[in-house]
Amino acid sequence: MLSKKKLLLALTLTIPLGWIALYQDTEILNVCSASAQGTEPESIFTTFHTMVSVVATIFQFLALLLIHLMEILLDPGLITSLSATVNNTTGNPLQEIWQVARDITNVIFAFLFIAGTVIVVVTAKKDIIGQYLIKFILAVILVNFSWFFPRVILDTANILTATVYSMPSALGIACQVKNEQGNIVPCTTWEDVAVFPPAGQATAAQGYVPLANGAIAFKEVPLNANTNTPQGILTGLALNHTNIKNMLLLAKNAAPPPGTTVQKMGVVLQGIIQIVFVLVLLVALLFPLMAMTVAFVIRIPILWLTIAFMPFMFLGFVIGEKMGPQGKFNSMIIFRKFIAAAFLPFAVAIPLTIGYILVNIGTVSVNPGNLPQGSVLESFFEQQNFLVVGINSFVDLLWKIMTLGVFWVGTFTALKIDDAYAGVSETIRGWGKAWGTIAVKAPLALPILPIPGAGGARGKSVSPLGLLGKAGPGRLSYKLDQLGLANADVTGTAFDFSRAGRGAPPGTPPGAPPGAPAGGGRYDAGAAAANIHQNNATYANFKQNVETNIRPTIQAAVAAPAFNAQAVATNLQFNDFMRQIRQSAQSQGYNGRLDYAQVNDTLEQIRQRDATFANPLIGIDHIKMEQIIAEWNSLNP
Known part of the structure; x- marks a missing residue:
């Protein structure tokens, strides 16, 4: 369903995008390929x-x-x-x-x-x-x-x-x-072909057909x-x-000059x-x-x-x-x-x-x-x-x-x-x-497409490729994923978090049901985040661990040129972390609310992930991980 929504939204955005490009200030497009102003x-x-x-x-x-x-x-x-x-x-x-x-x-x-x-x-x-x-x-x-x-x-x-x-x-x-x-x-065919003829020779007046600015000429015969x-x-x-x-x-165009x-x-x-x-x-x-x-x-x-x-x-x-x-x-x-x-x-x-x-x-x-x-x-x-x-x-x-x-x-x-x-x-x-x-x-x-600037002044001129690049499928998909995360922040549902992570099918309830596919770890991350969002008491304890252990480790992993899955698993202090979450949840009566199995599976995937993968962290790329870090920081300001 999300792919269809993206397609419909992309088609819908085409109209205002064209309108903006022709008649409005376009600094919001952030077009890089621009000529000097006024050209x-x-x-x-x-x-x-x-x-x-x-x-x-x-x-x-x-x-x-x-x-x-x-x-x-x-x-x-x-x-x-x-x-x-x-x-x-x-x-x-x-x-x-x-x-x-x-x-x-x-x-x-x-x-x-x-x-x-x-x-x-x-x-x-x-x-x-x-x-x-x-x-x-x-x-x-x-x-x-x-x-x-x-x-x-x-x-x-x-x-x-x-x-x-x-x-x-x-x-x-x-x-x-x-x-x-x-x-x-x-x-017709040619005869008397002359390549780079001297000046005054092999001209049109002499019956030749000069081509390529006179670099080659020939007589045309049947x-x-x-x-x-x-x-x-x-x-x-x-x-x-x-x-x-x-x-x-x-x-030639017979129309009057534009x-x-x-x-x-x-x-x-x-x-x-x-x-x-x-x-x-x-x-x-x-x-x-x-x-x-x-x-x-x-x-x-x-x-x-x-x-x-x-x-x-x-x-x-x-x-x-x-x-x-x-x-x-x-x-x-x-x-x-x-x-x-x-x-x-x-x-x-x-x-x-x-x-x-x-x-x-x-x-x-x-x-x-x-x-x-x-x-x-x-x-x-x-x-x-x-x-x-x-x-x-x-x-x-x-x-x-x-x-x-x-x-x-x-x-x-x-x-x-x-x-x-x-x-x-x-x-x-x-x-x-x-x-x-x-x-x-x-x-x-x-850069031939004139873009009006603020107040009617002439703005930047952009190229067709530059304009299309800003409205390409990859960029639109990224923007639409941002919309999914924003909606998840408001509703706090596992479906919206999972949709933003592109893991779970539509309609999946919070927590992975028995037999449901793991979704490469992306569903697990969304479901766990949604459950934590819905349980403020458990979330307070969880966020403390996030601040002290998980978030710095993830940020370091994102910034590192090479990712070491075993090192991350060690730094997360896996066993101690799981013990703290279980004790906190049990003391507040949330045994059925927080899906420990999913959190455990997610972190176990981190532990066992092959270090040769470029982005092994729960199957999410660096951009997606930065989104989750930002989401964790904004859940309970």
Whole structure:
């Protein structure tokens, strides 16, 4: 019942809290995060907006740069073409390294053959022949073809990847997107990308689209409707469906400039929503692209190394369990790393292509005219003012979230194909989550809410997070517990004391009934205090012991950095204390009024409590113990 009462009271307090925050003196809120008195909220917001714009512009530039790098890294011929571009008159340097590795492996196999022959002759164990002969013959043959079959595997992976990327074209799904006016238009791509172009070059007058304050510019050209290349799928999603070109463009408000403080606050709060929304979208796009780019960069040296040293893989094929202590080193890992690197583009292609298909189908096929009349979904197609250019309705917002979800979930899932990529991607994923948290919290931490002071003067400006923190569940629960203790002081009932201690269920009479749960000691403390409160004669003797023994010990325990339960039990002089209470109560005829068993159980819990607990004293934390000490002091002033 108490939890429901707290919830109702919290909801009820929301109205006066908002009223106080807007129109009354708010010194009672004791808000710590306040700006200098008299600072205009819109001035603070303007400064913050400028700072965030710099961050958002950098994020947009990095995202566009990573998209351009990924176009290169997704080229299936990149691996062989890079090694072939090295100036070397004798041939391909990668193949030369492979030849050296092959020759060394053949020499090792020759020694293994001689050693195996000697072992068979000396030991006469023919089972060695049956165990290793077939593997040995296969390894000797295949090691000389280890330059050929990696290229076959790479070609197979490239064919599978190309097949996945050709699915939209095979299904007749063209890339289409909604423009700023909400009309469906064909997707575009870019060419002649210029990064940090010199002054006067790559300008809008020359047909370029400058973005990120001119840090990157490109010419916008139509995207082939039947695109089946990784570059086409990537740019179709990243440049079009994420709306990255217009992501930093905020929709203009046609309303007149605000005049009153309330109107200004409305505009400022809209600006906060804009910032949060834009930053979250940029974070959701940037960090998957970053993880994908880093993984594909790592993939290149892994492929080069595994192809160059592929001959050594066959040593593990023959004697893998004998290599290294307890077989911990096995050169077959070369082949496993090669397979993961070869099929990484295929793993990434699946979520990108499926997302590309679904997003384009949704953009074209979802039509409000196809809905039944009166459908609740019609409202999702109505024009809204989401403040970001290109997002005109809830459906537009849904497709943007779906597109970014494809990048986020699909990328980080595909990169788990091998530990070499999973470790890096999880680190970048953690960065993305951290920046997402910053994007949400930073605008809400601005001290932009003006709070009137006494006499109508301007008071402190508080942040939304600071204001919400003062009305959070934990603080409200603490205040409501104080109300429970105050009520217990007036009524002197075990129920109210127990409720304040959060121990006993509602309706529990004074003293724990037979079979009732102990409540972690909190009920015992409340019941004992209530009984003592109801029996003034017994209470007088009890309070004397409290003053001389219990209260100083508890205060010392509360103040101590570490709590020693056994020391407290000793200092309480347990046996002598219980004897004094019993004698006092018996002499005044209160045998049935004071529940000695509960007091005894409570103190016994103190005696037996494990000292490793942070707050072992009858199950109550330091704040609660301070409340009980204050209550004891106020029962009989």
